[in-house]
Amino acid sequence: MDTQEALKSAEALLTGYASTRSEENRLDGTLAPENLCAVVSNLVAARWGYLMAITGLDQVTLGQLEILYHFGAGAAILTLRIPLPRIPIPSVDSICPIIPYANVYERELGEMFGVEFRNSPNTDRLFLPDDWRSAVYPLRKDAVLNEE
């Protein structure tokens, strides 16, 4: 599929939500957390690409924590942006029931940014050491990482 065609069909799938072309081959859609699962289901049903990664962005000045779901189809990249409040605990529905392998990405995010994924099949600690202090999320900008 041609990149521009792919982006057009993604735009069609995102009708009703705010979407922008951030780069030549990228489409960004900003969603409220409750709409995420519906949009992801639509993407999967339309067989639009595959989930490439989930990124967390800590925006201290805006007081929000943004979660970015990157989907790729050929050269086209669709990013679903979910802004969440940083405090108390950002929380969003898990997309594992739709895309099972998203679990590892979600668990990475949960550990690194302290995001709660509702209905996730597995939220165990992933890669931080066994003796890591709880409620310290290393990739948050204000994380205190030195124990001393």
Place this chain on the structure above:
Amino acid sequence: MDTTVPQRFVVPIGPQHPALKEPGHFEFTVDGEQVTGASVRLGYAHRGIEKATEGRNWVQNLYLLERICGICSHVHATAYCLGVEKLAGVTPPPRAQAIRVLVAELERIHSHLLWLGVAAHEAGFDTLFMYSWRDRETVMDILEALTGNRVNYSANLLGGVKFDLTSELTDKIYKGLELLEERTYQYVDVVTSDATLLQRTRGVGVTTREQAEQLGLVGPTARASGVERDIRVEAPYAAYPDFPVKVVTATAGDLEARFVVRLQELFEAYRLIRAVLEKLPPGELQARMPRKIKPAETVSRVEAPRGELFYFIKSNGTDQPERIKVRTPTLCNLASVCVLAVGSQLADVPMILAGVDPCFSCNDRMVTVYSGDTDHTQWTWKQLRQYGIDYYRR
């Protein structure tokens, strides 16, 4: 004791590992010889590189990110450089882009030969391990002559590359490729005809096309199952638009297919290197880069020897990045090991693991995988049992 209930026994493997050279802890629940559950605990090589990038400037990060992985250091640096150049609006000169492709393909040769050796070693075929590593020295020599180091070549700079090709080097590369090509024919012959090796590879760890897509596999592991997924073709970067790549796929999806796909990719790499050498564009090696980069964000994807490598880079107007996110191919592929291991024989597990070419240093920089018979593998006990029965009936 109730003898009708099958006794479950857990075999822990790692983190200090007899076979793999990297730390990863595996626990296999076995029933007799058959694996009924698998879990992985990584993080032994997790260093926290993504956080570290936020405290260093753009140039320092190049050297840090190159050391995410010693095997595929060049692709990490390339993905990072391409991303940062896109953010800064700098176009590297065509000669630099071609040299990036050249080194990337040389690295692919070294990585695939390395894998061939390690996989053969897992199968107990040490002769092939010794042969392939002996021939790998040819490409290591080329890389050393080209860049000055055998591993972590530091070929990339922001905005270009560090070194140029001389006619002497070109001759050396041609000569090396000739030898490697001849040897690769022999390897293809060995992995497709050696009866002992075939018993360990043919029909073992089969991943169907549907499974490969569902598990989100990437790279040669996915291509061996018939999924045509290659960033060099789908979204050509650097000089790949000028030097098109032919995707190598197989349909069987077993370990033999993965051997064959990787070996066929070697031929493709030889062809590409020759093409680059013949049509190397003249000109500068480096474009000027600004020290600070305006606030923006971009996604940079490249095809590492193991599959798609994903970088998300966000700048904030200073000389340091706001956020760099790295998703390595091993993460996508490793989850499949737990699924494939379940139902196979314990002795086949090292082969299945080696089959995806795992690279924990890449992986652990961020993430670990856990998967057991109770979670997202989605296999019920009944299905699992049926899988095992079918396996032995065949």
Place this chain on the structure above:
Amino acid sequence: MTWQHVVDDIRTWARVNSPWVVHFNTGSCNGCDIEILAILTPRYDAERFGVKLEGSPRHADVLICTGPVTRQARDRLLRVYEQMPEPKFVIAVGSCAISGGVFQGCYNVIGHIDEVIPVDVYIPGCPPRPEAILDGVVKLLGHLKNPVLEETIQEAG
């Protein structure tokens, strides 16, 4: 020559001619690990010194460590070290194993190898060439044969 002398000589002879090596990656980038593997292969052929890569630490004489020590790997490194029979020797390969290298200050890195276990030979480089690793192994063997050299080696290292 006393009986004890003879036994010691035989022991040293055996140890020097057949050091079994176990390798542990404590958080390295793999660069050093593939070079260690390379010394076993035909071009460098460490087996001519009797070096054999052994899977189990319980059978090994020499522990080769690579990489900075991560928080998660620390206990495992100690456990591997403790499982090895006496006398045991440790070789730290690569800049990260010696000083932490580029990973100094990362939140999950607690430091270099000799903050956790005693190290006998340091081999610098990022990564060191296989020749350098071989040289380090041979220096260690020389030190076993002739312990008087111990101080010189430590100074040189």
